[in-house]
Amino acid sequence: NAGVTQTPKFRILKIGQSMTLQCTQDMNHNYMYWYRQDPGMGLKLIYYSVGAGITDKGEVPNGYNVSRSTTEDFPLRLELAAPSQTSVYFCASSSSRDEQYFGPGTRLTVT
């Protein structure tokens, strides 16, 4: 039982490049989330999903896209990377009434 896994762990992007952050959970959770955490700050919700085929925007969705074709996977797409997207990205999942389980995070630097 791996829980929530994220790849890659680290990535450096040049301005204008695109990439996909992968997230997979093996707990059969309906809910999945993407957060970003800037240094010394709290978590900001980017997008979330309440089930396969259903996604919704969080607080800071601009510059990102998501899809949820299966229960297990919830990839986050960055288009036209900008320095403001330098952050640590966390994926999380939960059942309807429990706490969130977090992945280990992806540290992204855009230069």
Add this chain to the structure above:
Amino acid sequence: AQTVTQSQPEMSVQEAETVTLSCTYDTSESDYYLFWYKQPPSRQMILVIRQEAYKQQNATENRFSVNFQKAAKSFSLKISDSQLGDAAMYFCAYRSLNAGKSTFGDGTTLTVKP
């Protein structure tokens, strides 16, 4: 929309002493969940304790306990017999009963002095 406020950006405690981290929230809902998460330097977010709003009894997990005051919308975390491994950033979070997303506070960085 719900809001969660952690008014103490930083706290410090002597090893073996007790410390209390504050959290207040704003909601019009009557039933919900509250959580405290710990984020050590490894960055991995770990659940410390949870509280269901319909339960009057304060949750306890070993050295960690909460003081849940529903009317005051307050949810503080008490850490007893603090250990060096307790040093971390602590986040308070609110979750609606039937909504998918949670609202997190901005966090409190706890330093434990030997």
